[in-house]
Amino acid sequence: MCINSSRVISIENLEHTYGSNKVLHGINLSVDKGKVFGLLGKNGAGKTTTINIMMGFLKPDSGRCLIFDENSYSLSNSTIAKIALLHEGHLAYDFMNIDETEKFYQSFYKAWDKDIYAYLIKKLGLKRSHKVKNMSCGQRSQVTLAVLMAQNSDLLILDDFSMGLDAGYRRLFLDNLNDYVQKREKTVLVTTHIVQDIERFIDEAILIDKGRVITSGKISDLGAGLYGYRVDLDTDIKLLSSYKEVKDISINSRYYEVITYIKPIEADNFFDKALSKKIYYEYFDLTLEDTFIALTGKY
């Protein structure tokens, strides 16, 4: 086994099946120390299954998953203490109040950071005797984030942090996390299907769909080879959808957005040929969400 001290997560050819339903088809990914890594995919893509394997909640059918060079299915307690895990849906002991939550976790984590817990809780403006079960989704997410950060673990794994949060709380969550991660050089693996939020947060990402890797790499490279064109709404572009080079056509109140593999230099020729007429279009830069939709589809 090759030990790479800067590698925090190493996954090779991960496969898993539920009954007769194969959900992971040879996933490969690696996350180095200090990186913020995105595991992106639509609902049912296999993100949570991958996280469950990473955390030892599932044994993969085949493949290898190492966390801090330990097999994820048999992580030692000292390694588990190095991983702060945000469970999907911001799972928390909702019968506890804010104070009890801190007292409970504090006893398990030697490096517990009281200050950061107090800082995030203060922002909530709630009494320390406030029960978690009486909080809104957003408030609960702040408490779980406070617990996560106060653990002061080397690796943070956030499974679908955006679930149930409105845009404001999603932004707040990421702002707090971003600041923390940058200052303390933590490694982060985040999964989500709401990709527009994390574009400015992650360094690298892997995009999976139906358990298969679609693309991976630096965030700026994920959409490499894809180009976006805006076309007036009064143009009939139905014919474009039959071309394999066209990955997505979206419509909004002002124009169509066509995402294709056609380079701008070839776009004139392509549209002329495909639609048998001259059309007016303009090029636009793709967002991560555009790339995501183009590569995984809308359904």
Added chain:
Amino acid sequence: MIKSIWLKEYIKIKKILIIILLIHIAVALYYFITLRGGFEMVTPVQIWSDIIAKNSIYFYRYEVVFYGTAIALGVFQFLPEVIKRCFRISCHLPMNEYLMTASMISFSILFLTLLLVIDTVLIFLVSSLFFPYDIYSLIPKVMFYWYLESVLLYMIASILTLEPLWKNKIKIAILIVGIVTLINVTVYKTDTYYLLIIMAIVMISLPIIYYPAIRFRKGVM
């Protein structure tokens, strides 16, 4: 760490624990009032003779209270863990999962033990006001038998609540009904032989909780 798990369990089912404690004290009061009323109407010798002749256990209602307590503890302790998936959080704590599960069940078993002591002392005190020692001397032994059975019932309730698969719940339930029917043959339950059998069964049942717990940790959910 064990203390922290106990604290978590206490916070989780605090209200249930208080209700249970009040019920147990209420039953002791009930016996005090009922016995006092009975002795006002009939001569003590008549009641004593009746009890001895029928070999009856006049504090028999404690049996149901103990069993109800055990089932309530098992259900209320583990149902939130399963429904709200809190057990996942517990499973990610930097603590051996066997020790974590053992800490959870030991909390309730300790509570049942505390109840045994409280109930035995209370009913012993109440009985000492109305009966000669020969009659109430059997209290600790009978109570201890009910305690052992309640520990067993607590384990059963916990296992069935924590078990994630309905098919397995049914299989375990059938197996348990068989065992309980087998041991529930004596009326007075004071025979040392039966006490030893039930103790052995309780000891055997304790590790069974690891079957659903470890599968929860290691992957059927």
